[in-house]
Amino acid sequence: MTASTPIHRIPDDPTTRQTLALAGVFQSASLVDELARTGQVDPRAWDTLIRATLDTNPASFEAIYGGHPNNLRRGLEVLEAVVGRKQADPVVLRYGFSLLLLMSKLRTNDAMMDDLGSRLVRIQGQAEHFGETHENVIASLGEAYQETLSTLKTRIIVQGDPSLLQQRMMPERVRAILLGGIRFALLWHQQGGRRWKLIIQRGALKKALDQLS
Numbered sequence: 001m002t003a004s005t006p007i008h009r010i011p012d013d014p015t016t017r018q019t020l021a022l023a024g025v026f027q028s029a030s031l032v033d034e035l036a037r038t039g040q041v042d043p044r045a046w047d048t049l050i051r052a053t054l055d056t057n058p059a060s061f062e063a064i065y066g067g068h069p070n071n072l073r074r075g076l077e078v079l080e081a082v083v084g085r086k087q088a089d090p091v092v093l094r095y096g097f098s099l100l101l102l103m104s105k106l107r108t109n110d111a112m113m114d115d116l117g118s119r120l121v122r123i124q125g126q127a128e129h130f131g132e133t134h135e136n137v138i139a140s141l142g143e144a145y146q147e148t149l150s151t152l153k154t155r156i157i158v159q160g161d162p163s164l165l166q167q168r169m170m171p172e173r174v175r176a177i178l179l180g181g182i183r184f185a186l187l188w189h190q191q192g193g194r195r196w197k198l199i200i201q202r203g204a205l206k207k208a209l210d211q212l213s
Helices: 014-038 043-054 069-083 088-109 111-132 134-148 168-188 202-213
Strands: none
Touching: 014 043, 014 069, 014 088, 014 202, 043 069, 043 111, 043 168, 069 088, 069 202, 088 111, 088 168, 088 202, 111 134, 111 202, 134 168
16 A cells, blocks of 8 residues: 555545445454464555554545555454354454443543544654654654553554563554554544444445445
């Protein structure tokens, strides 16, 4: 994914936008699980999450995830399992729904929202200097998550290989991915997404996923 990637316009309806935002949440959940178990992540899915987190003033909805739904393919596949009632990894689902719950707590905390916003502005400056996925930027994103969202009573406990989770930069990478999930969870809420709607909108979500496949 590059800055020159053509924008792939999506149908301009709330359900499609909610579906893509929700895919970002579950992409974060899937990458956290993969990173914690294997120490590796899918580069395209990783870049999409980090860039979306840093882009707090996107030119369009599509620009948030880099202009093409395939940048969220990992999350869309998890979501397809959810709405299709297929087998989905319970750990990934737990992370995803925990991100939605954590986002709801963040939304009611104006001071934390302001603090997080200020931190992201500073980190954007770092990204312009070092590059969006430089370890200094990832470390700052991880620190932003740790000093804001990690202080809430609702916390996400990541399971994985203890030896991997203790490696250099691993906690920062995990937290940066979780912050990306929060970014998409907030986007989902902004587009009208609500947890109680997920059950009654299963059919609409499935239709949107079919159009995006």
